[in-house]
Amino acid sequence: MGDFDTSKDYQLAGAILFPMAIVGLTCNLSVVFFLKSMPSLNNSFGSLTLSQATVDSFHQFLFSFYVAPTIFFRNSFMYAISDQCGYAILSAYQICCFSHVLISFNRFVAVYSPLSYPVLFSKWNTRKMIVSCWVLGISIMTFMLQYG
DSSP, X not given: OOOOOOTTHHHHHHXXXXXXXXXXXXXXXXXXXXXXXXXXXXXXXXXXXXXXXXXXXXXXXXXXXXXXXXXXXOOHHHHHTHHHHHHHHHHHHHHHHXXXXXXXXXXXXXXXXXTTHHHHTOHHHHHHHHHHHHHHHHHHHHHHHHHO
16 A cells, blocks of 8 residues: 555545535525426425425535534534534434425326325425424434434
8 A cells, every 4th residue: 555644634525525515505595496486386396395405405504514614624613513413414314305205205196196186285285294294304313313
């Protein structure tokens, strides 16, 4: 093996992570603003996608402005609050995963059972699904981190 200086690898990791997270944040915020401006997406699919893009924006925001600087600067205060930020990141990721499942289910019903789509994905049912997704994601992470 060669002689490699690995003492600054954390700075390289932070420098790579920051622009990647900024691109993710920018793309998700673009989706949020696009969905809000398109009247044709004022439906169940648009609401589910808006919820997913919102929570993913929060997730990418934390990676951009907490994880990347923490890795790059190795700030002791930022490490001290890593439990709380880690909880927020994991909860956002869990909600994002549940949102993807709901969006997939939405598309599945739209294609394979279009007659039942208006009943399953009414505005009221869609709102209940979104709230359930958020509550379930936060509850699971709380339970796993407290008792797991």
